[in-house]
Amino acid sequence: MPTRATLIVLAALSLAGCSNDANLVRDAAMAAGITGGEPKPAPDFVTRTRSADIDYMPIGTPVPKRSRPKDADAVADAEAQMNGLRSRNESLGGSARRAGRTPAAKPAVAPPEE
Numbered sequence: 001m002p003t004r005a006t007l008i009v010l011a012a013l014s015l016a017g018c019s020n021d022a023n024l025v026r027d028a029a030m031a032a033g034i035t036g037g038e039p040k041p042a043p044d045f046v047t048r049t050r051s052a053d054i055d056y057m058p059i060g061t062p063v064p065k066r067s068r069p070k071d072a073d074a075v076a077d078a079e080a081q082m083n084g085l086r087s088r089n090e091s092l093g094g095s096a097r098r099a100g101r102t103p104a105a106k107p108a109v110a111p112p113e114e
Contacts, residue, residue: 012024013025013028
């Protein structure tokens with residue numbers, strides 16, 4: 001039966017993976033010589049595509065207030081746009097269905113040689 005102190009240490013180590021920059025489990029493994037030294041650098045595509053300064057909304061921050069609701073004209077415009085997109089997608093789908101029903105072209109047959 002594990003002792004209370006052991007359970008507390010195990011809980012602290014498991015929660016350390018959720019921390020920001022410090023990783024107590026990794027640091028302890030490196031200090032004990034379990035890992036192969038310094039951590040590997042991030043791959044090139046990661047460093048190119050991710051900003052070093054990412055701003056996250058802190059936990060507990062209230063959600064920003066939404067803008068006021070759209071009026072009737074804005075709702076009608078949005079519905080007209082969605083209906084236009086729907087009709088465009090339906091026509092593209094219909095042409096795709098028709099193209100799928102057409103039989104494949106028969107290969108040309110060369111005339112017999114004499």
